[in-house]
Amino acid sequence: xxxxxxxxxxxxxxVTLQELLDQEQPLLEPVPDRERQxxxxxxxxxxxxYLGLLRxxxxxxxxxVQPQKRRLLRRLLDGVAGRVLELKDELxxxxxxxxxxxxRVLQDLKLTPxxxxxxxxxxxxxxxxxxxxxxxxxxAEILSRLEPVSSxxxxxxxxxxxxxxxxxxxxxxxQGRLRAxxxxxxxxxxxxxxxxxxxxxxxxSQGQAAVTIQKVWKGYLQRKCTQQDRRMEMEFIGMxxxxxxxxxxxxxxxxxxxxxxxxxxxxxxxxxxxxAMVKAHDSLVETEGPDMKEKMKEQIRQxxxxxxxxxxRFPDYPDASSGGSYSIFADKTPEQVRxxxxxxxxxxxxxxxxxxxxxxKDEKEKKKGKEEKAKKGEVDAVxxxxxxxxxxxxxxxxxxxxxxxxxxxxxIHPSQNYDSETLxxxxxxxxxxxxxxxxxxxxxxxxxxxxxxxxxxxERPLRAPKKxxxxxxxxxxxxxxxxxxxxESLYEELVISGLLRKSxxxxxxxxxxxxxxxxxxxxxxxxxxxxxxxxxxxxxxxxAVLRLGSPDIHIMAPLIRSILLVGPSGMGKKMLxxxxxxxxxxxxxxxxxxxxxxKYPGRNGAQMMVHIVFKVxxxxxxxxxxxxxxxxxxxxxxxxxxxxxxxxxxxKDLTKALRLLTPGDRVMLIGTTSRPxxxxxxxxxxxxxxxxxxxRPDYASRYVLWKRMIEARGIQPTQHLDISALAKVxxxxxxxxxxxxxxxxxxxxxxxxxxxxxxxxxxxxGQLVKLDPVYREEEESLKDWYFKTPLGKKSMKHRVDQLEAxxxxxxxxxxxxx
Numbered sequence: 175x176x177x178x179x180x181x182x183x184x185x186x187x188x189v190t191l192q193e194l195l196d197q198e199q200p201l202l203e204p205v206p207d208r209e210r211q212x213x214x215x216x217x218x219x220x221x222x223x224y225l226g227l228l229r230x231x232x233x234x235x236x237x238x239v240q241p242q243k244r245r246l247l248r249r250l251l252d253g254v255a256g257r258v259l260e261l262k263d264e265l266x267x268x269x270x271x272x273x274x275x276x277x278r279v280l281q282d283l284k285l286t287p288x289x290x291x292x293x294x295x296x297x298x299x300x301x302x303x304x305x306x307x308x309x310x311x312x313x314a315e316i317l318s319r320l321e322p323v324s325s326x327x328x329x330x331x332x333x334x335x336x337x338x339x340x341x342x343x344x345x346x347x348x349q350g351r352l353r354a355x356x357x358x359x360x361x362x363x364x365x366x367x368x369x370x371x372x373x374x375x376x377x378x379s380q381g382q383a384a385v386t387i388q389k390v391w392k393g394y395l396q397r398k399c400t401q402q403d404r405r406m407e408m409e410f411i412g413m414x415x416x417x418x419x420x421x422x423x424x425x426x427x428x429x430x431x432x433x434x435x436x437x438x439x440x441x442x443x444x445x446x447x448x449x450a451m452v453k454a455h456d457s458l459v460e461t462e463g464p465d466m467k468e469k470m471k472e473q474i475r476q477x478x479x480x481x482x483x484x485x486x487r488f489p490d491y492p493d494a495s496s497g498g499s500y501s502i503f504a505d506k507t508p509e510q511v512r513x514x515x516x517x518x519x520x521x522x523x524x525x526x527x528x529x530x531x532x533x534x535k536d537e538k539e540k541k542k543g544k545e546e547k548a549k550k551g552e553v554d555a556v557x558x559x560x561x562x563x564x565x566x567x568x569x570x571x572x573x574x575x576x577x578x579x580x581x582x583x584x585x586i587h588p589s590q591n592y593d594s595e596t597l598x599x600x601x602x603x604x605x606x607x608x609x610x611x612x613x614x615x616x617x618x619x620x621x622x623x624x625x626x627x628x629x630x631x632x633e634r635p636l637r638a639p640k641k642x643x644x645x646x647x648x649x650x651x652x653x654x655x656x657x658x659x660x661x662e663s664l665y666e667e668l669v670i671s672g673l674l675r676k677s678x679x680x681x682x683x684x685x686x687x688x689x690x691x692x693x694x695x696x697x698x699x700x701x702x703x704x705x706x707x708x709x710x711x712x713x714x715x716x717x718a719v720l721r722l723g724s725p726d727i728h729i730m731a732p733l734i735r736s737i738l739l740v741g742p743s744g745m746g747k748k749m750l751x752x753x754x755x756x757x758x759x760x761x762x763x764x765x766x767x768x769x770x771x772x773k774y775p776g777r778n779g780a781q782m783m784v785h786i787v788f789k790v791x792x793x794x795x796x797x798x799x800x801x802x803x804x805x806x807x808x809x810x811x812x813x814x815x816x817x818x819x820x821x822x823x824x825x826k827d828l829t830k831a832l833r834l835l836t837p838g839d840r841v842m843l844i845g846t847t848s849r850p851x852x853x854x855x856x857x858x859x860x861x862x863x864x865x866x867x868x869x870r871p872d873y874a875s876r877y878v879l880w881k882r883m884i885e886a887r888g889i890q891p892t893q894h895l896d897i898s899a900l901a902k903v904x905x906x907x908x909x910x911x912x913x914x915x916x917x918x919x920x921x922x923x924x925x926x927x928x929x930x931x932x933x934x935x936x937x938x939x940g941q942l943v944k945l946d947p948v949y950r951e952e953e954e955s956l957k958d959w960y961f962k963t964p965l966g967k968k969s970m971k972h973r974v975d976q977l978e979a980x981x982x983x984x985x986x987x988x989x990x991x992x
Contacts (some may be wrong), residue, residue, distance in 0.1 A: 180234050184247070187230045188575055191250075194223055195572065198565055204558040213557050214268050218279045221261040222289065228254045229293040236296045239439050241447035241592050243579060250571040251295060252726045256564035258292075259731040262716050264559050270969040272713055272866055273705035275693025287689035287708070292715040294682065294757055298723035300437070306759040309794075313676050316669045447592045454594075454601045459608075466606055470613045474499055478624065488625055491618050498614040500607075563730045655785050664790050668763070671773050673787060677755040677762040682719065685711050685746055685753060686882045686909070688874035702973070705867060707746075707875045707909070713866050714750050715757075722758040722796040722840050729838040734863055736832060736843035738804060740850050740956065741868025742948040744910025747846035751800050754844065758796045763787050765828075766802035767821035777823075784827040788834075788841065795840040804845030804862070805853035829861055851959050859963055867960045870906060870948050877901040879912050884933075887920050894932040903939065906947035915941040 197220060205213045231254055235247040265274055276290060299306070332340075481489040492498055578596060656664060668674035687707020696703040705713075717737055721728050739747040755762045765787065774783035791797035801807065806821035807828070828843075835841055845862055847853070859865070871879065880900045884891055891897060904912060918941045920933075960966045 180237050183230060184234045184238070184243075185580070187227060187234065188572060188580070190223070190227055190230075191254075191568070191572055194220065194227065195565070195569060198562070201559045202561065204556045206556060210268065210557060214265070215279060217261060217265050217268055217559070218274065218276050219283065221258065221265060222276065222279060222283060222285060224254055224258050224261060225292065226285075226289060228258055232293050232295045237433065237436050239436060239443055241440075241443050242596060244440070244444075246571055246574055246579070248297075250568065250575075252724055253564045253568040253571060255295065255720055255724070256727050256731050257562060257568065259716060259720060259727070260560075260562055260564060263732045266965075268557060270965065270972050272864070272965070273690075273703070273709040275690070275697055275703055277689075277691055278694040287691075290689065290708075290712070292712050292720070294715060294719055295723065298719075298757065299759055302759050309761070310676070312665075313669060313674075316666055317676070320670065443591070447597075450592060450594070450597060451601065454597050455605065458598070458601055458605045462602070463605060463609055466609050467613055470499065470610060471617065474613070474617045475620075478621065482628075488621060488628070491614075491621055494611070494614065498610060499617065500610060567730075654789070655782055656789065661790065661793050664786050665794070668786065668790060672769060673763055673765065673773070673783070674790070675762050675764050677760075678752050679756050680749055680752040682711060682715060682750075682753040682757050685714075685749060686875075686879050687711060687871065688878045690872070691874060700977070704869045704872075707868075707871050710750070710866060710868055713864075714754065717864055717866075718754045718798075718842055718844065719757045722754065722760055722798070722842055725838060725840060728840050731837075733837050734842070735835045736845070736862045736864070738845045738847065738850075738858070738862035738865045739868060740847055740865060740960065742870065742908055742952060742956070743848045744908030744948075745868045745870075746909050747848075747868065748802070751798060751844050751846065754842075755798050760796040760798045760840075761791065761794055763791060763797060763799045764802075765799055765824065767806040767816070767819050768803065770824070771819045780823045781827050784824055784831050788831045791841045792835075792839050797841045799841065799843045801843065801845045803849075804847045805850050805858070808853040808857040808861075810852060810854050825857065832861060851955060855962060865960070865963050865965070867956065869953055869957070871909060873901055873905070876904050876907075876912070879909055880904070880916075883913055883916050884920070887916065887925075889920065889925070889928065889933065892932050894934050896935045900935050900938060903935075904942060906949070907942060907945065908948060911942070911945045911947065914945060 197216075201216065201220070228251070231247060231251045235244060235251050238244050238247060266272060280287065280290065478488055481487075582593075665674065685707065687710065689708045690703060690706040693703045714737075717734055721731055721734060739750060741747060751762070754760065765784075770783070774780060787799060791799060806816060806819075807825050809816070809822060812821065832843060843861070850858065877897060880897050881891060884895075884897075915938050919937050924933075961970050
């Protein structure tokens with residue numbers, strides 16, 4: 175795409191953004207619980223539209239070259255991503271579950287499941303690629319020092335006689351195989367001759383022979399034409415890939431090359447722009463700075479004089495926290511400013527008195543209302559969306575686009591250079607603020623002198639804001655147990671002890687799974703739809719990747735400190751943890767009970783270990799702290815085989831450390847477990863804020879898993895391989911089982927035989943039989959556990975209430991008919 179194409183995409187995105195902003199205000203109005211379905215539909219529709227907008231802004235930001243536009247696009251991109259996270263949070267509260275049946279909404283909006291995919295902004299990795307590379311080198315250097323010299327295998331020499339004997343053995347074996355093949359062919363020919371002699375010669379006339387040859391030839395031609403027509407039809411409808419894949423791959427590689435060239439241009443233009451920013455700042459300070467300073471002083475002195483003439487005394491100078499002298503000249507007269515400053519104290523006192531009176535009245539009214547409703551048996555539930563923190567930011571970016579860039583003629587800057595006029599305007603505001611701070615200090619001193627000279631009074635002390643009793647201001651600060659040590663030494667200690675690991679490179683898109691196409695149908699049939707692998711991937715992208723990838727998103731988005739992945743072994747829980755680290759460039763800390771055996775012994779040792787891990791994780795964020803077999807930290811009763819490792823020793827310190835994480839600390843705890851029933855429910859749910867249940871893959875996901883995993887081995891499935899049959903037969907098997915079966919069947923030897931013997935479905939059955947599937951009882955046990963979690967309880971209660979309401983309606987209708 176050219177620069178103009180990205181510009182047009184940006185323009186169309188702002189048209190869509192304006193439509194979405196118009197829909198935001200009606201969403202804040204409260205809705206009664208009986209209209210829950212329409213409320214959920216509106217939320218889902220808005221969520222899908224913001225996802226599409228996020229995808230478009232990401233594309234434009236990734237390929238736009240002009241540096242000033244990129245800064246605006248970055249703010250809009252982060253704002254839209256944050257709004258997506260807010261809407262996801264609202265959907266969870268409305269649906270009372272982590273997965274949502276959006277198939278009907280997709281159909282109404284004429285979208286595909288691909289539009290539901292959460293786009294991960296490309297800048298997450300591009301902007302910190304240097305940091306990730308440096309950390310990788312440091313980690314590799316530490317690990318290389320840990321490897322003992324004895325582990326390096328030395329190549330042992332071989333005597334000449336032994337080498338000759340080895341070559342002779344190999345050559346004799348080769349000649350023997352050739353002779354055996356040759357003798358086999360001779361025997362086959364002799365057997366054919368013997369059969370011909372026994373059966374006798376078939377005598378054909380010349381016409382019969384010609385007709386036989388024609389039949390064979392025409393049949394061959396017709397079969398070939400039929401196969402070609404069928405292949406063309408399947409290619410046309412997109413069921414099989416086209417043969418010109420080489421051309422397709424060359425086009426893709428060329429497009430990627432163009433994108434890389436654009437990114438290099440972005441870096442060049444960014445460096446030019448930063449140099450221009452420094453130059454413009456210095457130029458404005460030198461040329462316009464003195465005039466700005468004198469003008470501000472004159473304005474403030476005039477305000478002093480006018481206030482003294484009106485009130486008989488000099489005013490109080492506004493504090494720096496309230497904006498300093500900027501608040502004086504915000505379109506107000508000196509008299510208005512003075513009156514406002516005097517009335518603030520009186521208004522605050524009146525408000526406090528009124529609030530105390532109103533609280534008493536409200537409490538009495540609430541109690542009366544509750545008692546009346548309890549008597550009548552009526553409970554009015556209301557659904558309402560909370561005010562967004564990101565909408566003001568999005569609106570500001572949209573306004574800036576309309577005022578600055580919408581009607582800008584792009585032919586002025588065909589080389590995508592920065593706009594010097596816009597740059598000077600922005601820098602002029604910054605310089606004005608810097609000078610205003612200096613002027614405020616000078617004028618405060620001047621005001622003190624005027625008061626002493628004219629009014630003969632000393633400076634009036636500023637009143638400190640009253641602290642409300644019972645409310646603690648600020649957050650608890652953790653005592654730093656390692657204040658005398660550097661981050662580098664702590665980092666190396668964690669690597670040596672095995673608590674900080676090198677994460678494998680795994681993309682989130684490699685977690686294969688398909689969309690749940692029958693979610694709404696199952697809901698209408700009174701069946702509870704289970705999350706698909708697609709839903710799990712989306713939730714991990716929303717809860718972990720988007721939050722950890724950007725500090726601006728994390729500091730304003732709904733705070734999520736921890737996630738628990740619950741599902742049978744082989745579902746890809748560890749793979750998802752690695753994918754989060756890969757997509758965000760995060761460090762991977764391993765606090766699994768098995769990994770802590772013999773490390774940092776004692777009570778103080780456990781406290782020190784958790785402290786060091788969380789300290790390094792915060793300082794080198796983003797970071798992921800992984801706990802495998804998370805149920806062991808919260809055992810109801812510790813089994814004999816696990817008593818040695820003492821799995822519960824970090825339980826208290828882990829809970830305390832998690833509470834100290836605040837918005838802006840891009841640290842996430844991710845636990846994985848396949849046996850959550852063994853854990854104490856209350857403690858587990860207190861530590862892990864979001865619990866994602868991972869059931870066995872459904873038919874659609876199994877079909878995609880078989881197809882993609884076979885293609886990943888470099889094999890294109892043919893008509894001989896019935897993938898649909900494999901997907902049906904493998905019901906109950908996890909993605910790990912399917913991968914094991916494919917790896918066992920598709921050996922190197924079998925790969926070489928594919929040209930003569932195509933792959934068929936029956937070859938995989940033998941390997942699947944050897945593996946133990948996830949039995950229905952095991953999955954039902956996990957489901958029962960999940961519905962005992964706080965969100966699961968709410969979901970089941972709401973479902974029971976719905977069923978009871980429907981039964982009551984049916985009973986009323988029956989009575990009316992009678």
